[in-house]
Amino acid sequence: MTQTSQPVPDNPGGTRAQHIAMGALALGLLLLGAFTLRNFLSALAWASIFAIALWPLYVRAIARFGTGRHNILLPLAFTLGIALIFVAPVGLVGLQLAKQAQSASDWVHDAQANGITEPAIIQSLPFDHTQIDDWWQTTLGNPGGAQKLVRQTAGGHVAHVSRLVGEALLHRLSDFIFTLVTLFFLFREGVTLTRQLRHGALRAFGLTGERIGQQIIASIHGTVNGLVLVGLAEGLVLGVVYWIAGVPQATVFGMITAIAAMVPFAATAVFAVIALLLLAQGAIGWAIGVVCVGVLVTFVADHFIRPVLIGGTTKLPFLWVLLGILGGIEAWGIIGLFLGPAIMAALILLWREWVGEGPV
Template sequence: MDSLAEPIDPRARRQRQAKLVLSVALASFGLWLSATFLPALIWAAIIGIAIDPLYTRAECRWPGGRKALLPATATLLIALLVLAPLALGIIEAAREAHVLIEWWANVRANGVPEPEILKHLPMANEMSVWWQQNLGTPEAAQQFHAFRTSMLLQHSQLVGKGLIHRAVVFTFTLIALFFLLRDRDLLVAQLRTAAARVFGPSGGRIGHQLILSVRGTIDGLVLVGIAEGAVMAIVYLIAGVPHPLLLGTLTAVAAMIPFGAAVLFGVASALLVGAGSIGWAIAVFAIGMVVVAIADHVFRPVLIGSATRLPFLWVLIGILGGVETLGLLGLFVGPAAMATLILLWRDYFADGIIDGLVQPVSPCDPPPPDCD
C-alpha cells in the first residue's frame, strides 16, 4: 500500500508565497527604476551577441586578457565604429556651414534663384511666374523669416536635450557592454539555468533561436546596408553627386531600414537635378532601386530568413513593427521576438500533431468515406 503524501506545512507554504510576492514586487520596482536604461542594456546585449563569434576567437588566442584587456578593447572598437561616421558627418557639416550662411544671406538679399530645370518642364511659363511671385524676389523671400528667434531657440533646446539623452544612453551602453563581455560566461550559465527552470527542455532551444535571430538580423540589415552604401557611394562619385562619401554613409544607415535608402536616392537625384544633370539623376535613382531590389529580395531573405526560420513576410512585419514601436532598437528586437513567437507556435502544434490532436490535411487527399 502506497504511503500517503506528507501534508504541506502551512508555515512553509506561507513563506513560499511571501517570497514569491516579495520577488515580484522587487522585480517590478527594479524594472521601474531602470526603465530609462533598459534600451542601453538591450543594445549592449545585441552588440554582445553580434560580436560573440569574433570575441570568442580573441579569447581563445589571448586567454590572459579576458578580465579587462579584451572587454575594454572590444568596447573601444565599438565606440570608434559608431563615433567615426558621426565625426565625419560633423566635419563635413562644419565645412559646408559657410556655404549655407552665404546662401541664406543671398536669399534674403536677392530671393531664391529660379532653377534652370524649370525652363525645360511642361508649363514652364506658369511655373516661372509662380516662382518669381513666391520665391524669386527679396520681398517674396521674406517668408523665410517666419522662423522666429524664439522658435529656433525652442527647437535648439529640444535637439540639445535629445542629443544629451542619447549621449548618456550610448555611454551607458558602452559601460554595460564592458561588464557583459567581462562576465559573459557566468551570465550565460545563469541564463541557461533560468531558461531550463522556466521553460523546461525547450528553454535552451528558445535561447539559441533568439541568438540566431539577432545575428541573422544584423547580417541581413547592417552588413547588407553597409554593402548598399558602399556601392551607392561609388555611383555617387561617378555621377558627380556632392559629398559622395557622406551621402554614401547616410545611405548605408538608411538602407538598414527596408525602403529607407530610396529617400537618399531621391536626395542625390534632386541634387543632380539642381545642378542640371537630369540624365545622371535618373540613372542614380534607377541604379539605386535596382540595388535595393537585389538586396531586399535576394540577400536579406536568405540571411535573415535562414537564421530566424521565418518567411520574409514575418521578417518584414517584425522589422517594420519593431521600428514603429521601439525605433532603431526595434530593427533587431522585432525579428527576434517574431522568431521566438513562431518557434513557440510550431512547438505547440507539433505536440498536437504528435498527440493526434491536429491532423494535417492536403487538398489532394481523397475525401473521407461517407458515414452512411
C-alpha cells in the same frame, strides 16, 4: 535567565505556499527593478544586442589571445571598437556640416539681398514653364519675397529648436556612454553570465526555455547580418554611385543611405532625394541612373539577400521577419529592428512545438 532559541524546521524543498510566495516576491522585485532602471533599459538592451552580435568573434579572440590576469584589455578593445564604429561616421558628418554651415549662412544672406536664383531645370522642362517662371521671379526672385520665405522658414524659432536639439543630443550621448560601460562588463563577465542564463532557463522552463533563448540569439545574429551589414553594403554601393554622378557630399549621403538601408525599403527615400537634387542641377541622365541603380540594389538586397541571412538562421519566413522589423520599429523605436524579429522567432518556435513539428 537563559532564553533558548526555537529550532528551525528542516524543510529544504519548501511547501507549495512557500513556492507561491517566493514566486510573488521574485516577480515583485523584478517589477521594482525594471521600474528603477526604466530610464536605462534602452541602453541595457543595446548593450545586450551588441554583446550577442559580437560574442562569437569575442570568443575567438579569447581563444587566440587569452583573457589576461584581470580580463580588462580584450573587453576594453571590443568596447572601444564599437564606440569607434559609431563615433567616426558621426564625427565625419559633423565635420562636413560644419564646413557647410558658413556656405549656408552666405547663401541665406545672398538670398535676402538679391533673391533666390531660378534653377536651370525649370528652363529645360518639356512643357510651357512661363507661369512657373513668372511665379518664381515674383515670389522668390526678388529680395522681398526671399526675405519673407526665410522668415517663414525660420519662424523665429531657431534658438528654441537649437535648444531642443542640444538636449536630445545630450540625452543620446549619456545613453551611449552608459551602453558602452554596460557592454564592457558584459564582455568581461560574459562567460559567467552565459552559464548562469542557460542554467536559469533550464531550471525555470526546461529544454524549451533553452531552445527559445538559442532561437532569440540566432535571430539577433541573423538580423545584425541582414540589416546592419546589408545596409552598410547598400550605402557603400550607392555612395560610389553618388560620387560618380557628381553629387555634392557624396560620402555623407552614402552614410545616410547606409543608415536608412538598415530598414527594409527605407533607402528608397534617400536616393529619391538625391535624384531630385541632380534634377535641380540639370543632370537628368544621372538622376535617372541613380534611381535605376538604387531600385536594383534595394530590390536584390530586400528580396534575396536579407531573407536568406535573417530567415535562414532561424527558419523564419521572411513575411514574419518583415512584420517583426516594421512592427518592432513602431512599438520600440530603432531598437525594435532587433527586438521585433527576435520576438517573432520565439513565437514561431513555440507554435511549431505546439503543433507537433518538433523542436527547431
